[in-house]
Amino acid sequence: MTVYAIIGGTGLTQLEGLTIRQSLPVNTPYGAPSGDIQVGEYAGREVMFLARHGHPHRVPPHKINYRANVWALKQAGAQAILAVNAVGGIHPDMGTGHFCVPHDLVDFTSGREHTFFDDDLEQVTHIDFSFPYSQPLRERLIAALRAEACAFSDAGVYACTQGPRLETAAEIVRLERDGCDIVGMTGMPEAALARELGLEYACLALVVNPAAGKSVSIITMAEIEQALHHGMGKVKATLARVLSAA
Ligand code: HPA
Secondary structure, three states, X not given: OOOEEEEEOOOOOOOOOOEEEEEEOOOEOOEOOOOOEEEEEEOOEEEEXXXXXXXXXXOOHHHOOXXXXXXXXXXXXXXXXXXXXXXXXXXXXXXXXXXXXXXXXXXXXXXXXXXXXXXXXOXXXXXXXXXXXXXXXXXXXXXXXXXXXXXXXXXXXXXXXXXXXXXXXXXXXXXXXXXXXXEEOOOOOHHHHXXXXXXXXXXXXXXXXXXXXXXXXXXXXXXXXXXXXXXXXXXXXXXXXXXXXX
């Protein structure tokens, strides 16, 4: 049976309903992950959980030690990662509360430690990243969202920006021209690092605000928090369905 790990993003620093059996303080050659890996049972199945920003939420997107997080999960025995990400909506379909299971991404980040294939190499290694997300895992997420009667898109392009500031309206126009449908700050290099370690990886994105310039008002933290509060029940139900069906 595949060993699953969930990486919880903003709004999901704790997985309620997870019966924690162990809290593993994993150390890695890349430093400390955002927190302990919680191992326990969720939806009748053994699963690992890691809060991407720590618990409480304290590590900003550009400071997350993505290498340590992914390495620690692999070390603990994970084979597949379900990543939960809060995003802004660019495409008109991606209104607040909508879910998206992206099929592709564009990386606009800079200066993040983004590879395990850096030093002490026996040979230079290039992973294939034509299709950054695992199709079987995406299909499981899509089936679960359908069963939960969530409003969702079964494809989309995720733009990963550097943060921690939100984008300008002109930047969003540019991302839209580049074919991006949703925008977040934490999708990369996480997805690529998972691929480098041979882990299956898919993203469950929840739209928590219209991207900059896509509504008449500016983006407020209050609006984002409210959308997270409303959406997290569905996120948890969707994850539970994926795990119990897998
Ligand atoms: N932009 C980038 N990241 C985000 C956004 C956004 O509008 N909303 C939530 N995460």
